[in-house]
Amino acid sequence: MTERKGTHAKERPSSATSVASSTIRMERLAKRYPMGDEVVHALDGIDFSVDEGEFVTIVGPSGSGKSTLMNIIGLLDVPDEGTYVLDGQDVALLADNDLADLRNRSIGFVFQSFNLLGSLTALENVKLPLAYRGTKSREADATARRYLAKVGLEGRDHHLPNQLSGGQQQRVAIARALVGEPKIILADEPTGALDSRTSVEIMELFKSLHHEGQTVILITHNPDLAEQADRVVRIADGRLCTSAHGHEDRRRAICGTAGRSDAEPTAATVRPAAEREGEAHATRANG
Template identity: 60%
Template sequence: MIEIKNLCKYYTMGDTKIKALDNINLSISENEFVSIVGPSGSGKSTLMNIIGCLDVCDSGYYILNGININEMSESELADVRNKQIGFIFQNFNLLPKMNAVENVEVPLLYRGISEKKCRERAMECLEKVKLKGREYHRPNQLSGGQQQRVAIARALAGGPKIILADEPTGALDRKTSEKIMGTMKELHKNGQTIILITHDLKVAKQAKRIVSMEDGKLEDGKLYMEGD
């Protein structure tokens, strides 16, 4: 599903050129649950932005479902983000004036889907993450864990090939984090491809495969399977 070869990304700070990603090579298959773990500044967020088509590399290439992302225009990248990738963020990124079901409908409305079908799909996704009965609550009426489940439902609504989760438990307490990770595992069990970005090794180990990053590089010998 994902093939990344010799990928590099640079940033300029004053007169200094910084290599944020240094010759990254990574393959992710359909239905995998992979975590990318590393400390702040390791390059994992930069890699996430490129995988999520929010940014592009400076050299190397990124193939997603047989498509060379490097060759796409900004409008084409936006289309990929909307249709093939579901995003989950640490701070939920819900619209405060919208209730749960309206928040879940947002990516569908951008596709021009009818209001009736948007509502039906949003309700299905909220039920899937066990939020039946909370559909008309606004974010400030929901707990942190419930808000994150709304965010997961929103990510699922468009039927994406990949769920890209950036520190999905970072703003939650331990017990709530465990529940959210339980939801992620259930989605994976049902066939969803998930890429989880985290600095927390305990969270990372709940994926089926871990890739470790440091100083812009994928660490050799840092691939594990759960239980190893």
């Protein structure tokens, strides 16, 4: 069995042992990237949990570590240290096939750039995850149409992406994320390519899904959008801040290498980490 880079040195059985608890539980999570003679601590001792049905936003400046955290939550990357339990499964104990199955079953992804296939209609894009699961075509069509209607795109089944507005394309992407009925919707800057009015509409859609019981984790750099969630978690310098609920004073939710403070992290605190993480990602991409 192939050992995945960055995981704990644990024996991986073909199917994982269940661990009871919240939808997501992370303890002392760390992720490091080499950069020349230095090591970048993209994540440094993260403790984080999400209960079923929560709407949580993760907010932080560029390079703060939020993209690394998103990749690990979404099982697109693995931590170097710590424990990550998703839907009762310790991911460090999963074989590669089991990991892929857990990701496909538990997480629906929504991205800033929509990631729709331009040659496929809205209906065809939405039903792609069902096709990969082997769902019969007629059943997949009916399910995809139901989710297009759910996001307000009834009657747009046969439109290509270039025949839809940005907001409509993002709705197609959300329908595609929902069609497999995942435990979690993981949205990375879903309003980043949209105007302010459309961004509000997309956030209202996420809130509506949450009110129906869907667990939503949304990553953003926009604090105004972040505050619309039940809980806001700030990240800077690879460390999570105190979470805030509702419309509490989020100036209390700050980070720092030495603990908490009563002021927002300064540019002097955050920028070096942002630069280091950005350089590390560039090194990996070009390596």
